[in-house]
Amino acid sequence: MSRISAAKRLELIRNKNRPTVNDYIPMIFHNFTQLHGDRYYGDDPAIMAGLAFFMGIPVTVIAHVKGRDIDENKRSNFAMPHPEGYRKALRLAKQAEKFRRPVVCLIDTPGAFCGIEAEKRGQGEAIAKNLMEFMSLRTPIVSIVLGEGGSGGALALAVCDELMLLENALYSVISPRGFASILWKDPTLETQAAELMKITSEDMLELGVCEKIIPEAEGGAHNDPQSTAENISDFLFEAVQRLIKTDVDVLLKNRYEKFRKIGMFSFVHE
Amino acid sequence: MGLEDLFKTVRDRFKDKDEKSSPLPETHKKPEIPGNLLFKCPRCRATAYMEEFEKNRKVCAHCDYHSRLTWRERLDITADKGSFREFDGDMVSMNPIGFPDYEKKISRLSCECKTNEAVVTGECTIQGYRAVIGIMDSHFMMASMGSVVGEKITRLFEYATERKLPVIIFAASGGARMQEGIISLMQMAKTSGAIARHNEARQLYITVLTDPTTGGVTASFASLGDVIIAEPKALIGFAGRRVIQDTIKQHLPDDFQSAEFLLENGFVDMITDRKRMRKILSRLLKVHNYRKQEE
Numbered sequence: 001m002s003r004i005s006a007a008k009r010l011e012l013i014r015n016k017n018r019p020t021v022n023d024y025i026p027m028i029f030h031n032f033t034q035l036h037g038d039r040y041y042g043d044d045p046a047i048m049a050g051l052a053f054f055m056g057i058p059v060t061v062i063a064h065v066k067g068r069d070i071d072e073n074k075r076s077n078f079a080m081p082h083p084e085g086y087r088k089a090l091r092l093a094k095q096a097e098k099f100r101r102p103v104v105c106l107i108d109t110p111g112a113f114c115g116i117e118a119e120k121r122g123q124g125e126a127i128a129k130n131l132m133e134f135m136s137l138r139t140p141i142v143s144i145v146l147g148e149g150g151s152g153g154a155l156a157l158a159v160c161d162e163l164m165l166l167e168n169a170l171y172s173v174i175s176p177r178g179f180a181s182i183l184w185k186d187p188t189l190e191t192q193a194a195e196l197m198k199i200t201s202e203d204m205l206e207l208g209v210c211e212k213i214i215p216e217a218e219g220g221a222h223n224d225p226q227s228t229a230e231n232i233s234d235f236l237f238e239a240v241q242r243l244i245k246t247d248v249d250v251l252l253k254n255r256y257e258k259f260r261k262i263g264m265f266s267f268v269h270e
Numbered sequence: 271m272g273l274e275d276l277f278k279t280v281r282d283r284f285k286d287k288d289e290k291s292s293p294l295p296e297t298h299k300k301p302e303i304p305g306n307l308l309f310k311c312p313r314c315r316a317t318a319y320m321e322e323f324e325k326n327r328k329v330c331a332h333c334d335y336h337s338r339l340t341w342r343e344r345l346d347i348t349a350d351k352g353s354f355r356e357f358d359g360d361m362v363s364m365n366p367i368g369f370p371d372y373e374k375k376i377s378r379l380s381c382e383c384k385t386n387e388a389v390v391t392g393e394c395t396i397q398g399y400r401a402v403i404g405i406m407d408s409h410f411m412m413a414s415m416g417s418v419v420g421e422k423i424t425r426l427f428e429y430a431t432e433r434k435l436p437v438i439i440f441a442a443s444g445g446a447r448m449q450e451g452i453i454s455l456m457q458m459a460k461t462s463g464a465i466a467r468h469n470e471a472r473q474l475y476i477t478v479l480t481d482p483t484t485g486g487v488t489a490s491f492a493s494l495g496d497v498i499i500a501e502p503k504a505l506i507g508f509a510g511r512r513v514i515q516d517t518i519k520q521h522l523p524d525d526f527q528s529a530e531f532l533l534e535n536g537f538v539d540m541i542t543d544r545k546r547m548r549k550i551l552s553r554l555l556k557v558h559n560y561r562k563q564e565e
Contacts, residue, residue, distance in 0.1 A: 112509075113517075114508075114509035114513045114518075115509075116518065116523075119508060119526070121535070122493075122535070122537050123509070124488030124489040124492070124493050128462060128488070128489050128492070128493035129493070131458060132463070135463040136470065151455065152486055152508075155455055155459060159459050159462075159463075171452060172452060172455075173448055173455040174446075174448055182448065197452075198451050199451070207453065259460045262453060262456040262457075263417035263420055263457065264364040264450075265361050265362060265364055265417045266364055267360045267361055268360050
């Protein structure tokens with residue numbers, strides 16, 4: 001796998017033909033049945049969730065919905081969820097726990113939505129709750145970043161036993177544009193920010209943030225969505241098979257340790 | 271002067287901080303204004319003699335804005351005298367993504383703020399009740415969360431879980447520390463995991479949200495308390511005001527993201543005056559059956 005620059009990958013994941021969950025779900029799962037609503041406030045179209053069979057195994061699927069054109073994107077708010085989206089995800093994750101189904105999260109979001117209503121309904125609380133609850137969810141969780149993995153909005157679906165990134169997918173604390181505009185006061189330095197920030201799939205593997213990189217079709221997933229979907233299925237199948245056989249207490253201990261060890265610090269003598 | 275101006279001031283302050291953290295060439299440090307004799311409230315613009323203001327625990331006598339404290343000031347008004355024992359005080363940041371001049375900035379702030387990082391953790395008693403405590407200091411890189419903040423908070427919860435102790439965190443933060451890239455985002459998950467275990471051990475966790483608590487800290491440990499207290503007029507939210515304004519291009523209500531706004535919307539349990547904080551904390555510890563330490 002030759003290394004493509006982070007800036008080039010930004011272009012790749014923004015390609016308007018890049019497959020989204022709407023393409024992948026029918027190629028990877030069978031009988032996907034969508035379930036709606038958080039039972040408190042409403043249904044957030046930025047996160048789609050439901051039940052499906054994966055290679056004959058019942059699973060719960062939770063996914064950010066990116067559209068391929070402006071109309072689709074308007075409907076799903078450009079995959080930027082409100083609190084009710086995260087609460088729907090949590091409700092269905094808890095349901096998966098009850099029925100001992102693995103949870104599969106498909107991540108593709110610039111981040112959580114920033115707006116008055118989102119703040120009023122507790123955007124921070126909704127994300128925080130997911131982090132805590134997913135950490136102790138007694139069923140396997142596999143998360144896959146398909147394109148953009150932006151900030152806390154992505155992390156709310158990425159507390160898992162195994163995180164995978166598509167080869168060209170990116171995962172970052174803030175968008176490169178946001179990074180450039182906040183730290184350098186100049187959003188046009190996006191490319192430089194992307195290179196500095198360490199956001200590629202290889203970076204994630206090196207930093208211990210992800211476990212696997214899923215290869216895409218030559219030149220990017222858009223060139224052959226079907227073969228990319230097959231790669232996702234292969235990686236997912238291996239992980240799900242292994243995780244469902246793991247004792248739940250061991251699973252939770254490993255999940256905790258996976259995040260526990262991330263961080264770089266040292267000690268000074270005072 | 272309306273509340274709108276105060277947010278401008280807050281915004282300006284954030285701007286200020288951002289400029290300072292810029293890896294582009296820095297202009298020389300502005301000279302200190304000599305003799306800080308007056309306090310000008312960023313919320314209501316009223317002025318007061320610094321001495322009076324400090325005697326009033328840095329609360330604006332005019333509008334009740336509870337201004338920012340250093341970790342030392344917070345500790346002094348919270349813990350029983352001489353009861354504090356610090357944990358991991360010598361832990362320092364590294365530079366996981368090789369951000370230009372990050373180490374330099376950290377070491378400068380370590381001297382200025384008399385702490386190696388944006389959170390000081392340890393154990394103390396509060397009106398005789400033993401508690402594990404974390405105090406974030408917004409003077410240190412706007413108390414953003416990187417590896418050290420994440421690790422210290424996590425260790426704090428692990429310590430408390432093992433010994434069945436309550437945890438109290440005084441939160442303040444600009445969010446995840448961007449200079450540490452994705453590693454800082456992972457601290458949100460790490461700390462939340464440690465809280466989950468403390469929670470399963472059925473121990474009490476109290477968060478006190480102080481000015482300002484935002485971003486990745488709001489979206490992780492600051493929002494996970496069994497009891498969530500806020501200080502009057504504190505700015506508390508997920509996204510920054512400027513970001514929201516740029517996204518939705520609408521006027522934002524004046525009290526938007528204030529402690530009072532959160533109380534109204536059901537996201538904090540109470541707003542508590544600094545003067546009553548110790549009393550409220552000890553009462554909460556008592557009602558959860560923690561016992562007073564023997565004298």
